[in-house]
Amino acid sequence: xxxxxxxxxxxxxxxxxxxxxxxxVAPVLAVVYTAFSDxxxxxxxxxxxxxxxxxxxxxxFANSLYVATTTVILATVIAVPLAYLTVRFQFRGAVAxxxxxxxxxxxxxxxxxxxxxxxxxxxxxxxxxxxENFGFTLPIMxxxxxxxxxxxxxxxxxxxxxxxxSLAAIDSSMEEAAQxxxxxxxxxxxxxVFPLALPGYIAGASLVFIKVFDDLGTPLVLNVTxxxxxxxxxxxxxxxxxxxxxxxxxxxxxxxxxxxxxxSWWFVKRRDFALVSRGGAQxxxxxxxxxxxxxxxxxxxxxxxxxxSPHIGLLLMSLFKVWSFxxxxxxxxxxxYATVFADSKQMIWNTLLYCGxxxxxxxxxxxxxxxxxxxxxxxxxxxxxxLVTVALAMPGLVLGIGYLRTFKGWELxxxxxxxxxxxxxxVIAYAVRRLPYALRSCMAALTQVHPALEEAAENVGAxxxxxxxxxxxxxxxxxxxxxxVTSFITAAGxxxxxxxxxxxxxxxxxxxxxxxxxxxxxxxxxxxALGVLAVAIVALGTxxxxxxxxxxxxxxxxxxx
Amino acid sequence: MIASLRLTxxxxxxxxxxxxxxxxxxxxxxxxxxxxxxxxxxxxxEAKFPSDKLEILNKNTAAGIAYVREQPVGQRPEVFWASAPxxxxxxxxxxxxxxxxxxxxxxxxxxxxxxxxxxxxxxRGQALAGYGLMWNTRYMKANNVPEPKEWADLVRxxxxxxxxxxxxxxxxxxxxxxxxxxxxxxxxxxxxxxxAICGNSAAITERSFGVPDGVSNGQxxxxxxxxxxxxxAKNSGMPVEFVYPSVTSxxxxxxxxxxxxxxxxxxMRFIDFTLSEEGQTLLLQKEISRLPVLxxxxxxxxxxxxxxxxxxxxAKVNFDSNLSESRYFIVxxxxxxxITFRHKELVAATKAIHDAERRLKGKASPQLAEARKLAFSxxxxxxxxxxxxxxxxxxxxxxxxxxxxxxxxxxxxWATKAKANYARAAELASSAK
Numbered sequence: 001x002x003x004x005x006x007x008x009x010x011x012x013x014x015x016x017x018x019x020x021x022x023x024x025v026a027p028v029l030a031v032v033y034t035a036f037s038d039x040x041x042x043x044x045x046x047x048x049x050x051x052x053x054x055x056x057x058x059x060x061f062a063n064s065l066y067v068a069t070t071t072v073i074l075a076t077v078i079a080v081p082l083a084y085l086t087v088r089f090q091f092r093g094a095v096a097x098x099x100x101x102x103x104x105x106x107x108x109x110x111x112x113x114x115x116x117x118x119x120x121x122x123x124x125x126x127x128x129x130x131x132e133n134f135g136f137t138l139p140i141m142x143x144x145x146x147x148x149x150x151x152x153x154x155x156x157x158x159x160x161x162x163x164x165x166s167l168a169a170i171d172s173s174m175e176e177a178a179q180x181x182x183x184x185x186x187x188x189x190x191x192x193v194f195p196l197a198l199p200g201y202i203a204g205a206s207l208v209f210i211k212v213f214d215d216l217g218t219p220l221v222l223n224v225t226x227x228x229x230x231x232x233x234x235x236x237x238x239x240x241x242x243x244x245x246x247x248x249x250x251x252x253x254x255x256x257x258x259x260x261x262x263x264s265w266w267f268v269k270r271r272d273f274a275l276v277s278r279g280g281a282q283x284x285x286x287x288x289x290x291x292x293x294x295x296x297x298x299x300x301x302x303x304x305x306x307x308x309s310p311h312i313g314l315l316l317m318s319l320f321k322v323w324s325f326x327x328x329x330x331x332x333x334x335x336x337y338a339t340v341f342a343d344s345k346q347m348i349w350n351t352l353l354y355c356g357x358x359x360x361x362x363x364x365x366x367x368x369x370x371x372x373x374x375x376x377x378x379x380x381x382x383x384x385x386x387l388v389t390v391a392l393a394m395p396g397l398v399l400g401i402g403y404l405r406t407f408k409g410w411e412l413x414x415x416x417x418x419x420x421x422x423x424x425x426x427v428i429a430y431a432v433r434r435l436p437y438a439l440r441s442c443m444a445a446l447t448q449v450h451p452a453l454e455e456a457a458e459n460v461g462a463x464x465x466x467x468x469x470x471x472x473x474x475x476x477x478x479x480x481x482x483x484x485v486t487s488f489i490t491a492a493g494x495x496x497x498x499x500x501x502x503x504x505x506x507x508x509x510x511x512x513x514x515x516x517x518x519x520x521x522x523x524x525x526x527x528x529a530l531g532v533l534a535v536a537i538v539a540l541g542t543x544x545x546x547x548x549x550x551x552x553x554x555x556x557x558x559x560x561x
Numbered sequence: 562m563i564a565s566l567r568l569t570x571x572x573x574x575x576x577x578x579x580x581x582x583x584x585x586x587x588x589x590x591x592x593x594x595x596x597x598x599x600x601x602x603x604x605x606x607e608a609k610f611p612s613d614k615l616e617i618l619n620k621n622t623a624a625g626i627a628y629v630r631e632q633p634v635g636q637r638p639e640v641f642w643a644s645a646p647x648x649x650x651x652x653x654x655x656x657x658x659x660x661x662x663x664x665x666x667x668x669x670x671x672x673x674x675x676x677x678x679x680x681x682x683x684x685r686g687q688a689l690a691g692y693g694l695m696w697n698t699r700y701m702k703a704n705n706v707p708e709p710k711e712w713a714d715l716v717r718x719x720x721x722x723x724x725x726x727x728x729x730x731x732x733x734x735x736x737x738x739x740x741x742x743x744x745x746x747x748x749x750x751x752x753x754x755x756x757a758i759c760g761n762s763a764a765i766t767e768r769s770f771g772v773p774d775g776v777s778n779g780q781x782x783x784x785x786x787x788x789x790x791x792x793x794a795k796n797s798g799m800p801v802e803f804v805y806p807s808v809t810s811x812x813x814x815x816x817x818x819x820x821x822x823x824x825x826x827x828x829m830r831f832i833d834f835t836l837s838e839e840g841q842t843l844l845l846q847k848e849i850s851r852l853p854v855l856x857x858x859x860x861x862x863x864x865x866x867x868x869x870x871x872x873x874x875x876a877k878v879n880f881d882s883n884l885s886e887s888r889y890f891i892v893x894x895x896x897x898x899x900i901t902f903r904h905k906e907l908v909a910a911t912k913a914i915h916d917a918e919r920r921l922k923g924k925a926s927p928q929l930a931e932a933r934k935l936a937f938s939x940x941x942x943x944x945x946x947x948x949x950x951x952x953x954x955x956x957x958x959x960x961x962x963x964x965x966x967x968x969x970x971x972x973x974x975w976a977t978k979a980k981a982n983y984a985r986a987a988e989l990a991s992s993a994k
Contacts, residue, residue: 039962046962050969055976056902122763123700123779223767226902230767238623238730241631244965322798325699325779331798343600409633418636504589505599505617516619519770520595521777521794522848 006376006464013372013381016365020387023432027402028254028394034405035247047244056226057245061252063144064228068213070148072205075156078303079204083163084189085296089288096300101157101164103307106538107314108493108511109154110217111531114518115313116150117141117222118323125327146222151212153306158211159204166200167193199268206264210257214395217495221518228253229397233499236401241408250398257393311535317528336525344530346506347513351492351534354423354509358430359487362438363480365431367473370442375451385439392436396496399429404500421503429501430491437490438483445479446472478548485545489538510534586827589616589638591625591819593733595770597848605843606834613827621769622648622733629657634821639828642835644690644787644814645733646679647740650886652817653683659818659825661685665836668854672869674879677813677854686813687835688844689852689869692738693805695791696783697776706782711806712742715783716757718915723782724762725772728901730893732769734787737812739896740885745808745878748946752939758785759900760911760936777801788867792850810880811869813854888946890955898975899940906983910936913990921993928993936986940975 038044051057086097104112119125120140127137140149170193178192194201216229225234232249239246288296318336320329369384403425410419419425449472457467473480495511502508508516510530517527592599599617606615620628622643629637629652641652652658662682663670670677677686694709701708706723709715715724729736743751759765763781766772773790775781777799784790791803816835818828834840841858844851845866853859856870885892900907914936917929945951954971957964 044962046966050966053973054969055973055980059902117780118778121778121780220767223764223771225767234731237620238627240627244962245969322800324777324800325697325703343596408631421636503618505619506614516596518774519619520597521773521790521799522597522797523595524774524778526596 008464009372009376010378012368013378013384016368016372016384017387019365020384020391020432023403023428024387024391024394024399027399027406030406031247031250031398031402032254034244035251047248051245051248054245057231057249060226060228060231060249063226064213067144067147067151067227068209071151071155071212072159072208074148074152075159075208076201076205078152078156079159079163080194080201081296081299082303083160083167084193085300087164087167088193089286089296096304097160100300100304100307101160102542103157103311104154105157106489106542107154107310107531107535108217108495108514109150109215110221110495111314111493111514111534112154112310113146113150113218113221114524114531115310115317115528116146118317119309119313120149123325128325128327141222143224144227147219147224147227150218150222150310151215153310154218155208155211158207159201162200162204162207163197164200166197166203170196202264202267206260209260210393210395213256213260214253214397214496216397216499217515220499221515229395229496232397232401233496236404236500241401241404246401250395250401253395254393254398257395258390261389261393314528314531314535318525318532321525333525336529339526340529340533344510344513344526347508347510347530348533350423350426350507351509351511351537354426354430355488355491357427358434358491359438359484361427361431362435362487363442363484365435366438366442366483367446367476367480369439370446370476371468371472374443374446375454388435388439391432394433396429396433396494397500399433400497400500403429403497420501421507423507425501426498426507426509429497430494431487433494433497434487434491437486441479441483441486442476445476445482448479449475481548482545485541485548489541489545492534492538492541586612586824587614587616588640588824588827588831589618589822590640590642590831591618591620591629591638592640592642593620593622593625593644594642597846598851601843601846601849602835602840605839606831609834609839610830613830615831621731622736623730626651629819630655632821635823637819637822639819639822639824640816640831641684641819642687642814642816643733644812645737646684646812646815646880646882647736647885647889648733649679649684649815649817650882651889652819653679653681654886657820658683659820661818661829661832664833665855667857668836669856669870672811672813672854675810675812679815684815684817685832685836686854687816688814688841689811689854690734690814691788691805691809691811691852691867691869692734692741693786693788693791693803693809694783695773695776695786695794695801695803697779697781698800698802700776700779700782704782708802709783709806710804712754712758712785712808715761716754717761718918720761720783721912721915722761722763724758724784725764725766725775725781726759726762726785727766727769727772729896730901731767734769735785736889736893737810737880737885738785738787739892741810741878741880742808743892744881744884745810748943749939753937755896756900756907756937756939757911759904760907760914762904762908765901765904789849789851792867793848796847796850805867807877810878811852812880814851887952891946891952894955894972895940895946895975898972899979902976903979903983906980906987907936910983910986910990913987917990917993926993928989932986932989932993935982935989938982940978 035047036043038046082097082100086094117124121127122141124141131137139145174192174196175188178188183191214229216233219225219227219230224230228249232246232253235243235246316329317323319332321331321333323329369388372378372381373385404420407419412419412422412424453471453475454467457471462470493511495515498509498512499515502512511534514527514531514534517523517530596619599619603615603617607613618638622645625641625643626648629641641649649658660682663678664685668677672689679685696708704723707719709720727735729739739755742755745751746754764775766775769787772784773786773794776784777794788803788805791801794801795803816832818825818832822828838855841853841855842861843849844853845858845862852867852869859866859868859870914929914932917932921929954964954968957968
């Protein structure tokens with residue numbers, strides 16, 4: 001269904017473009033400009049030269065690369081067997097694996113890090129038991145290892161989910177052909193299955209790389225400062241917004257993020273992964289023999305225990321008074337929850353407000369962009385899609401610094417004070433970075449709505465707006481709600497932008513509250529209690545979105561070609 | 562579905578205007594103090610002055626200074642409330658504080674030899690703090706570590722890998738601890754002690770709070786902390802102990818009115834409240850455990866509560882905040898370049914030195930002496946640190962590209978030298994005969 005340029009849609013597209021320019025492109029450009037500016041408006045590479053001269057910066061750079069790469073490798077080791085098991089074998093642990101895929105994502109990595117100190121730290125439960133019985137300890141949480149450990153357990157689901165989806169789409173005839181030629185086991189996996197599933201793997205792995213490379217909260221909670229993101233944060237907060245090195249780091253973070261994304265895209269594009277027949281006959285699920293079953297369950301249970309440890313640790317922290325140099329905490333109490341409800345109701349409310357509004361903004365923008373890209377012939381409409389995709393690669397830290405710089409001194413109307421000191425900035429920052437998730441959901445939903453339905457509506461006299469409002473949006477509802485929930489739950493755990501943008505405690509969302517509580521001894525319990533509440537909200541949201549997505553899928557299937 | 566979305570929208574729009582509804586005056590307080598302290602003051606103050614609203618802006622001291630500096634006149638927060646007096650000196654020098662003079666007349670002018678309020682009237686002491694050692698009793702027992710009494714004890718091999726300290730650039734209170742040691746022991750000896758202590762440390766934490774946190778949950782044995790961290794942890798039931806060593810200084814934690822704020826009168830109201838009988842009593846709360854500046858409050862304190870006015874805490878050092886302020890950025894940077902960022906190498910050198918001592922069983926060795934000198938000497942001497950040109954360079958505006966570059970070069974020079982010294986020290990110590 002092709003239509004001519006419509007002034008209404010064109011102006012909506014322009015408005016969205018302007019929004020993205022002001023709140024995504026301009027702040028990032030300001031950061032890049034500052035990194036290359038000599039202070040008098042001229043171009044200079046001097047800041048990069050100073051960066052390269054400072055050995056701490058070189059070290060931070062190397063450390064960040066090391067942590068991100070190691071995390072990708074370890075996450076692969078955990079995720080690949082799990083993905084292969086679910087898709088190719090017939091066995092009952094599949095539900096456990098699906099749970100594994102979601103559990104870590106409901107808790108922000110930095111929240112889990114605090115709990116994991118008490119379990120795996122120098123004097124954590126595991127090391128105390130090891131020392132008692134075997135006389136040695138494992139430095140799991142020391143320095144960079146600790147960051148790698150926490151990040152791996154948090155982010156491996158990205159690889160698991162993408163790889164599983166990719167594996168499921170492989171035509172079974174390829175595997176059968178290989179088997180007929182005598183390949184089996186490891187060889188079959190290495191030579192045929194894995195290469196065919198590579199696009200999914202690369203997508204997941206590059207995402208993990210970006211997320212870990214940019215992460216600020218986890219290193220900060222673990223006291224690791226010799227990495228790029230913490231260095232940028234420290235420079236900009238303690239030296240000041242004028243420190244050029246902070247901006248140089250930001251440019252490096254952006255370059256690597258975009259590089260990793262572009263690289264994965266190029267890699268998939270370069271090689272032909274297309275199969276003659278796709279998604280046809282699902283490979284018959286093979287059965288595992290006794291030993292294999294034992295190994296599979298062993299792996300699943302082991303990973304499940306690791307993945308659950310921060311959740312259990314956080315719950316224990318929130319329910320007990322003292323946890324010090326002992327395997328288990330002591331003195332049960334509900335006082336921490338009472339403290340949170342007495343002092344921090346505002347933060348819970350702020351999270352609901354900011355993330356709710358941001359998610360709402362996201363689905364409105366997402367629906368509009370999806371409609372413009374898929375249903376109009378507006379010239380340059382793909383640009384909106386590309387711009388939004390850029391937001392996916394944009395580190396929260398960089399956007400936060402960009403906002404502080406670009407909008408410094410911007411006053412809001414009606415005497416609401418400075419933009420950077422208002423709650424609106426959170427809504428905008430969350431909305432911009434979560435827009436890609438909402439857009440994907442909306443695009444997918446709109447693709448499933450057959451254009452014939454809209455034509456039918458227009459044939460009986462409905463105008464374009466009426467058609468969108470009464471036909472398109474209701475049919476997209478499932479996808480829109482899924483997009484809303486995804487945006488909401490990912491924003492609820494955001495910490496990088498949040499730390500930078502929080503100018504007053506009364507404006508702070510829960511994630512900042514947790515970070516703040518963790519900064520005092522009496523606050524550890526309440527911080528954990530607030531963390532448990534945040535996890536509960538996010539878990540509930542995830543559950544609802546799964547239910548809704550499941551409910552929406554069969555309803556739309558009749559429209560698909 | 563649409564109906565529910567609409568509902569959400571309506572609720573969101575209604576909610577959106579709620580933050581605007583607050584009327585009366587808002588007092589913004591920039592502070593490095595933990596949430597339980599700020600929450601207690603917020604509650605008590607707002608109960609007493611229902612039309613005022615207290616906004617807490619929690620930042621570590623260095624970030625707090627940077628924040629105030631970057632706000633335009635008229636938008637600045639009202640009150641700055643933090644431990645380190647030198648941070649207030651930095652703010653006063655930058656003309657960011659209003660002269661408010663001393664407050665409550667019942668508060669004595671001096672504690673020991675140290676003035677409670679700023680003699681120039683820019684800030685007031687709000688609570689007193691001493692620096693000391695905190696340890697986890699379970700950790701000490703399990704690892705057979707003896708209880709320390711003095712800073713100097715901590716350089717011994719028995720403490721290797723059991724200590725924790727923060728860095729002055731990240732924590733104003735640690736900066737004070739370091740300055741106290743430098744002033745109490747002298748520049749060269751102070752740094753020697755500092756370096757040896759840090760060489761024994763398991764970690765240099767990101768925030769001053771990382772130390773008491775790690776000690777109270779048993780990750781580290783002993784931490785160098787400001788007293789209330791230790792006292793609050795102990796009073797909250799953690800298995801920890803706290804002592805003041807003799808080289809400590811009792812220094813006020815301060816509060817000041819920021820120049821160019823929106824509602825100075827309301828800010829002043831809060832400052833006076835914190836110094837009133839009511840405001841001072843809050844300090845005694847179990848999870849706050851700070852030392853009031855109002856001596857009459859100690860009568861209400863539980864038994865065993867330290868009282869700096871009773872002469873029980875021996876403070877040998879008369880802290881010179883002008884000296885501290887003049888080399889503020891240099892000490893910060895030296896600590897980071899020599900210790901924070903080169904901690905791994907420093908620890909390796911320290912370990913090699915301890916090992917050599919054990920091997921040589923007290924026998925004198927020129928290599929070992931040389932190794933100690935290399936590992937535990939400050940990178941510049943006191944004269945160089947008081948050089949005005951160097952001090953000016955470290956105080957220069959960050960947008961000054963030339964100064965930034967020069968400073969980066971100086972710092973890089975320190976870092977490279979420190980790294981080479983540690984490597985050489987480790988090498989000498991392991992081959993010492």
